[in-house]
Amino acid sequence: MRLLAEGLSARRGEDLIFNDISFALAAGEALIVTGPNGSGKSTLLRVLAGLLQAESGRLRLEGGPSEFEHPYELSHYLGHRNAMKRELTVEENLSFWQRFMGDSPGGSGVDVAAAAAAVGLSDIAHLPFGYLSAGQQRRMAMAKLLVAYRPIWLLDEPTAALDAGADRLFSGLVITHLHRGGIVVAATHQPLRLERTQALQMKGFAH
Numbered sequence: 001m002r003l004l005a006e007g008l009s010a011r012r013g014e015d016l017i018f019n020d021i022s023f024a025l026a027a028g029e030a031l032i033v034t035g036p037n038g039s040g041k042s043t044l045l046r047v048l049a050g051l052l053q054a055e056s057g058r059l060r061l062e063g064g065p066s067e068f069e070h071p072y073e074l075s076h077y078l079g080h081r082n083a084m085k086r087e088l089t090v091e092e093n094l095s096f097w098q099r100f101m102g103d104s105p106g107g108s109g110v111d112v113a114a115a116a117a118a119v120g121l122s123d124i125a126h127l128p129f130g131y132l133s134a135g136q137q138r139r140m141a142m143a144k145l146l147v148a149y150r151p152i153w154l155l156d157e158p159t160a161a162l163d164a165g166a167d168r169l170f171s172g173l174v175i176t177h178l179h180r181g182g183i184v185v186a187a188t189h190q191p192l193r194l195e196r197t198q199a200l201q202m203k204g205f206a207h
């Protein structure tokens, strides 16, 4: 399967945020998106995730399951926020995401306990999400990627608030996903230590 972006541009309000972005990612490849604050990294990821409409250009999948037309149908999106309910326990949050997302064809997610263990937080999975520290909350958001299988991972500053150990752990999860034929697009200021990567430097427009 390949993820193709062809001549994408996006607007927020009056402003054109980026113009004519193209890339092609094969199974096992990652695109690392860098650029200064406000250059449009989050905007690009939101377009890829189907949360914002592109002003022009096209996104498509080549060689994927035929019933899926838009890449977001096969994607996990990890945004700046963790998308967990503070008053529900970690287990309840992850169970919700597991049921809500479901597995894409070609793989299956791990159970909630295994996902919590994979991010090193089995001991606190019974606690309300709101009790966790910022770094623990980010780890749990990573576990969401594991409970339902999606071949494409869209990651916005995934390692924000993570300590060095969690940073390595997260790189490991991403590398495993790529080795299994996944595709990753990550906006990040920190290196994820990946092998097969393409780089996209966002420059933004001067207003």
Ligand SMILES: Nc1ncnc2c1ncn2[C@@H]1O[C@H](COP(=O)(O)OP(=O)(O)OP(=O)(O)O)[C@@H](O)[C@H]1O
Binding pocket: 012, 013, 017, 035, 036, 037, 038, 039, 040, 041, 042, 043, 044, 202
């Ligand atoms: N809802 C919105 N309405 C209007 N402008 C917006 C909106 N959201 C973002 N912008 C603008 O779009 C531009 C790109 O923002 P974006 O969040 O994509 O940048 P970024 O590269 O991810 O930045 P950062 O590194 O700070 O996270 C910024 O100038 C921002 O002010």
